[in-house]
Amino acid sequence: MNQSAQLLKKKKKTILENWIKNQLTEESLREDLISNDELRRQSEELLDKLTSALEKGNTEDIYNSDFEQVTDILSDISVTRARQGFSPREVTLYVLSLKQAVTDVMEKELRDKPEVLYKEILQFNKLIDSLSIHTFETYLRGREEVILRQTDEINEISTPVIRVWDGILALPIIGTLDSSRTQIVMENLLQEIVNTGSNIAILDISGVPAVDSLVAQHLIKTVSATRLMGAECIISGIRAEIAQTIVHLGIDLSNIKTKASLSSALQLAFSMLALEVKKKNANSFSGKVIR
């Protein structure tokens, strides 16, 4: 070895220029996401490390320790780009455009030795391909991390337990109920019942887009668990289409208290606690508004 390493070293400047040019002429260039200087710095660093890796004579296995620095940089770049919002195409093209730049130079340099040229290009192609696969893998991993983080955030945000009255809790559920969310909702609700010593919990499902048999089963589970704790559970916010699906699916909610709106559920809760809420004096209230 190694023709490519020598070539890369000798022609580093030309290759870098070509590569940058390739990237800049590429339609998918995202000037809004990354500056030209930054791009040049990244590319130069990567090329340097790639050259020194190739000098060690290894052109096959990119998971070898020789390539550690190269793969590290690539992972770094693809993870940052994943977070910045680059598309998969843009990220892969970043590595693949290096192939074009290098083969152009090789072609020029090794024109009179077609056999060597063929071999070198083949070898280099293989290398860049594995590097781009690695890039894509880390890019995907970066994206998955973003998704996982967001899922966690949604789970945290979307299960608030509200204390609407002394002894009455309300839990508005927004979004689809799956088993993992039901688990979180149930745990939060039961813990809050213990903490506040509440007698009644209102489960508001106006924010649940659809109720199928699985979701209904989750709801029934939650209601049963609250009942076991010694509290009553009212389900509110049942829209017309949800009532229709529930009946069509043959789900039996007859032993669960259901109400159409949160306000009627609250009213029921008041009457269960033998509370009464009434207007103090019609005149005094309107007087306040006018003043």
Place this chain on the structure above:
Amino acid sequence: MDRIPILKMGPFLLVTIQVDLYDRLALNLENDLIAMVSKTGARGVLIDISAVNIVDSFMGRILGNIASMSRIMDAETVVVGMQPAVAITLVELGLTLQGVHTALNVEKGMDLLYDRTDLLTTQEDEDNGEAPDDYNE
């Protein structure tokens, strides 16, 4: 052998489970409790499981059994102070303890029992009658 104490409180029986129940202990409790109900003619049974962290299907069944047996003998059963984790476990096991009354704590459980057994009114009348006497003294 370990036994769980059963306390008589007026017309009710109070059982506080302070240890994790193993099968033999639960069976003993079932026997003792039913024997006690028949002996004292209790109108209600209150089981406090706030210190129980682990339940299994057997334990759930025992609770259900106690409730059904008591009902035949005209006594209501209230289970109080169930931990959230225990409630979730029972629901996941498919044991919703139908027929067992539940309450958050012993106080609310007692209220519920008075309510259920219609003893509240007489009790309150007695309280009202006695209260002025106490003040006079």
